[in-house]
Amino acid sequence: MLTKEKGVCTKFVQEFFMKNLKGACILGQSGGPTSVINASACGVFLEALKHDLITDIYGASHGIRGILNEELIDIRQENIEELELLKTTPSSSIGSVRYKLKDPSIDDTDYKRILEVFKKYNIRYFFYNGGNDSMDTCNKISKFMQKSGYECNCIGIPKTIDNDLVMTDHTPGFGSAAKYIATTMMELSQDACVYDTPMICVCEIMGRNAGWLTAASALATYKGFGPDLIYLPEVVFDFDKFINDVEECYKKNQKVLIAVSEGVKTKDGKYIPEALGEMAKDSFGHAQLGGTAQILADKLKNHFKCKVRAIEFNLMQRCAQHLASQVDVNEAFNAGSMAVKYSLDGITDKMVSFKRVLVDGKYTCEYELVDLSLVANDEKKVPLEWINENKNGLNEKFIAYAMPLIQGDMKAPLEDGLPRFAKLKKILANTNR
Amino acid sequence: MLTKEKGVCTKFVQEFFMKNLKGACILGQSGGPTSVINASACGVFLEALKHDLITDIYGASHGIRGILNEELIDIRQENIEELELLKTTPSSSIGSVRYKLKDPSIDDTDYKRILEVFKKYNIRYFFYNGGNDSMDTCNKISKFMQKSGYECNCIGIPKTIDNDLVMTDHTPGFGSAAKYIATTMMELSQDACVYDTPMICVCEIMGRNAGWLTAASALATYKGFGPDLIYLPEVVFDFDKFINDVEECYKKNQKVLIAVSEGVKTKDGKYIPEALGEMAKDSFGHAQLGGTAQILADKLKNHFKCKVRAIEFNLMQRCAQHLASQVDVNEAFNAGSMAVKYSLDGITDKMVSFKRVLVDGKYTCEYELVDLSLVANDEKKVPLEWINENKNGLNEKFIAYAMPLIQGDMKAPLEDGLPRFAKLKKILANTNR
Numbered sequence: 001m002l003t004k005e006k007g008v009c010t011k012f013v014q015e016f017f018m019k020n021l022k023g024a025c026i027l028g029q030s031g032g033p034t035s036v037i038n039a040s041a042c043g044v045f046l047e048a049l050k051h052d053l054i055t056d057i058y059g060a061s062h063g064i065r066g067i068l069n070e071e072l073i074d075i076r077q078e079n080i081e082e083l084e085l086l087k088t089t090p091s092s093s094i095g096s097v098r099y100k101l102k103d104p105s106i107d108d109t110d111y112k113r114i115l116e117v118f119k120k121y122n123i124r125y126f127f128y129n130g131g132n133d134s135m136d137t138c139n140k141i142s143k144f145m146q147k148s149g150y151e152c153n154c155i156g157i158p159k160t161i162d163n164d165l166v167m168t169d170h171t172p173g174f175g176s177a178a179k180y181i182a183t184t185m186m187e188l189s190q191d192a193c194v195y196d197t198p199m200i201c202v203c204e205i206m207g208r209n210a211g212w213l214t215a216a217s218a219l220a221t222y223k224g225f226g227p228d229l230i231y232l233p234e235v236v237f238d239f240d241k242f243i244n245d246v247e248e249c250y251k252k253n254q255k256v257l258i259a260v261s262e263g264v265k266t267k268d269g270k271y272i273p274e275a276l277g278e279m280a281k282d283s284f285g286h287a288q289l290g291g292t293a294q295i296l297a298d299k300l301k302n303h304f305k306c307k308v309r310a311i312e313f314n315l316m317q318r319c320a321q322h323l324a325s326q327v328d329v330n331e332a333f334n335a336g337s338m339a340v341k342y343s344l345d346g347i348t349d350k351m352v353s354f355k356r357v358l359v360d361g362k363y364t365c366e367y368e369l370v371d372l373s374l375v376a377n378d379e380k381k382v383p384l385e386w387i388n389e390n391k392n393g394l395n396e397k398f399i400a401y402a403m404p405l406i407q408g409d410m411k412a413p414l415e416d417g418l419p420r421f422a423k424l425k426k427i428l429a430n431t432n433r
Numbered sequence: 434m435l436t437k438e439k440g441v442c443t444k445f446v447q448e449f450f451m452k453n454l455k456g457a458c459i460l461g462q463s464g465g466p467t468s469v470i471n472a473s474a475c476g477v478f479l480e481a482l483k484h485d486l487i488t489d490i491y492g493a494s495h496g497i498r499g500i501l502n503e504e505l506i507d508i509r510q511e512n513i514e515e516l517e518l519l520k521t522t523p524s525s526s527i528g529s530v531r532y533k534l535k536d537p538s539i540d541d542t543d544y545k546r547i548l549e550v551f552k553k554y555n556i557r558y559f560f561y562n563g564g565n566d567s568m569d570t571c572n573k574i575s576k577f578m579q580k581s582g583y584e585c586n587c588i589g590i591p592k593t594i595d596n597d598l599v600m601t602d603h604t605p606g607f608g609s610a611a612k613y614i615a616t617t618m619m620e621l622s623q624d625a626c627v628y629d630t631p632m633i634c635v636c637e638i639m640g641r642n643a644g645w646l647t648a649a650s651a652l653a654t655y656k657g658f659g660p661d662l663i664y665l666p667e668v669v670f671d672f673d674k675f676i677n678d679v680e681e682c683y684k685k686n687q688k689v690l691i692a693v694s695e696g697v698k699t700k701d702g703k704y705i706p707e708a709l710g711e712m713a714k715d716s717f718g719h720a721q722l723g724g725t726a727q728i729l730a731d732k733l734k735n736h737f738k739c740k741v742r743a744i745e746f747n748l749m750q751r752c753a754q755h756l757a758s759q760v761d762v763n764e765a766f767n768a769g770s771m772a773v774k775y776s777l778d779g780i781t782d783k784m785v786s787f788k789r790v791l792v793d794g795k796y797t798c799e800y801e802l803v804d805l806s807l808v809a810n811d812e813k814k815v816p817l818e819w820i821n822e823n824k825n826g827l828n829e830k831f832i833a834y835a836m837p838l839i840q841g842d843m844k845a846p847l848e849d850g851l852p853r854f855a856k857l858k859k860i861l862a863n864t865n866r
Contacts, residue, residue: 095628219849
């Protein structure tokens with residue numbers, strides 16, 4: 001009993017202490033761009049500016065590397081108008097990174113350096129915005145701080161167009177990318193059928209293991225202007241079935257629009273460029289993988305002897321802020337501001353997660369917390385029961401899931417007919433202290 | 434004197450007659466899609482509906498081929514709400530075609546067939562919407578009708594994202610494509626610089642002979658978020674100079690964003706895939722040309738040993754109605770309605786052309802007329818004095834020219850967060866008459 005009471009007492013003292021931490025906060029952006037990463041940054045910075053407990057506000061230049069290199073952008077020196085414009089500025093304005101921290105039990109050099117920098121700048125609030133790799137980074141840093149006895153509330157903010165994070169209904173960035181993909185598919189369906197000659201068009205969409213983004217093209221089909229066939233990495237790709245599927249559609253009016261994930265694999269577990277492509281070699285003799293869409297288009301051209309186009313949605317699908325979903329922008333912003341609020345409440349070692357709640361049948365989002373360790377390095381795929389019987393499209397369950405996430409428009413204000421993005425000064429904090 | 438007076442008299446009678454022609458009108462859409470071709474169709478149809486002289490209103494299914502095949506869409510059977518939605522529906526809703534009429538002095542079969550169909554349906558107003566090839570078609574039909582003594586007012590309506598028509602300040606479709614290219618370039622500039630590692634990105638933009646679209650990427654540079662280097666087909670492409678240009682930019686921060694026209698040619702007059710690509714062969718042994726951006730990206734990768742991305746703007750640049758310029762949509766609509774008004778005034782054998790007029794320094798557009806024969810088969814290029822000294826960018830003259838054309842937003846109304854495009858019934862006119 002005594003132990004337990006002592007435990008409770010210690011926990012109380014610790015929580016009280018963690019709750020009234022006075023110090024600086026820092027945000028790091030990590031992983032691939034989305035249209036709304038900066039909306040989360042905007043949420044963090046504007047919320048942090050409201051609280052006296054938070055002294056300095058830093059942006060880590062290029063995520064964790066900015067901390068290791070002691071390159072901390074002093075956010076208090078930015079104009080508030082520019083910080084507000086971050087809400088509608090795509091990509092990562094303070095710079096992103098792909099950096100995997102080592103297991104601290106094997107090599108804790110980076111962790112010690114991070115602790116050193118945190119101590120030097122009295123950083124007591126650490127926010128890390130990214131996908132599952134980034135949540136792993138956040139989790140490792142959080143655990144190291146705890147182990148070191150350094151009070152610092154660490155909160156992960158989800159982000160990824162791939163929508164593959166577990167323990168959250170969806171991720172910020174997905175709704176806007178889905179809106180881009182569905183809208184673009186609708187437009188392409190108008191373009192691809194314009195002539196009275198046969199036409200097959202293969203569109204390649206991002207997503208190495210999870211097919212959420214490719215599935216979003218089904219929203220266009222649902223509206224009557226979308227792809228005839230959709231292939232996700234969740235289903236083994238069979239080339240003969242693919243040709244049969246296309247033939248079925250081709251019979252109707254010689255127009256076929258196809259959406260395919262870059263991540264589809266054959267039954268041998270090979271990506272299309274490995275399985276079907278003629279691998280070119282670069283000057284070093286390295287194999288160069290062609291695009292999935294281009295390889296499939298070439299195969300279809302040989303089979304159907306008609307015009308076949310390959311289209312890669314490429315980087316546009318992850319940075320087309322002009323097509324951002326209002327729901328997505330607002331949720332990303334809220335994820336950032338909630339992270340600050342929770343951290344000031346003494347919360348640490350958690351990721352902000354999204355819970356879908358229907359109020360009178362209307363979609364709303366609530367912001368909950370999940371253990372970082374449960375999110376790190378896991379991934380969520382499209383449920384197989386949301387895929388149609390023919391394994392080449394999505395059913396109404398996916399539509400019901402995705403449709404609320406693409407609602408509304410929230411793009412950057414226009415200046416001269418073009419987006420007015422945030423222009424940050426990015427003045428680094430003085431390292432002499 | 435008598436002859437001259439007789440001539441004047443005949444002209445008067447003829448004009449009076451041409452002015453009070455009672456009969457059907459027909460619109461054909463021809464050539465590659467733009468975001469605003471249907472806005473011109475909307476202008477034609479809504480204007481035609483206002484006038485008692487115009488009996489039936491037809492849309493030629495797939496342009497001139499619809500006339501030859503006697504597939505005439507009966508526009509009076511469409512819902513007015515759907516016709517209004519054409520204003521913000523991309524591509525060619527009644528179907529486009531690439532069909533080149535023969536010289537009538539060599540083979541007038543098609544012309545006779547067209548005349549036959551015109552007579553059968555009492556078509557007295559012919560509108561053809563397209564680029565320079567289509568204006569050639571319109572010109573040939575116009576001349577044949579005149580020669581045959583069949584009264585039919587023929588008016589061309591300009592259209593092309595390429596902006597390469599002569600005798601007009603600009604063409605409908607260019608402004609929206611330019612806005613797409615500039616906006617997308619701004620977004621890509623945010624994406625391409627996100628990591629702290631070197632990155633070169635080569636974007637390929639449409640335009641086989643004229644560089645207007647590629648030049649539009651300079652609008653992004655003007656706003657501070659655009660390509661560092663821009664290569665137009667108006668300038669001979671020199672690979673060594675290209676590498677030097679990239680090296681100059683690369684020195685600064687190892688981030689280079691490049692816009693290149695698919696139409697750039699080396700001094701031998703070869704396109705990049707011919708000059709630098711390793712031409713693959715398809716199963717028939719035909720040479721397959723790779724993309725210009727991909728080939729240049731591969732060369733840069735070998736030279737700089739860093740990450741290099743190739744991005745093709747592909748079909749999106751010509752059908753991204755969600756980024757349509759309001760100026761462009763309205764001008765395209767007006768070009769259509771003015772064509773109807775002019776034709777009812779007895780005008781024939783002309784194309785509606787755009788004249789830029791500055792009123793108190795503010796851009797406005799006036800709708801004039803030019804002879805079809807002057808427009809047909811000619812093309813307008815970017816003036817060399819609008820290109821910078823280094824031949825890898827545009828100067829302020831281009832910015833002043835292009836900026837007014839991309840102003841304002843006019844996209845399709847949203848339904849479920851996605852565009853609501855026109856849905857036409859496309860009921861064909863009864864061929865038994």
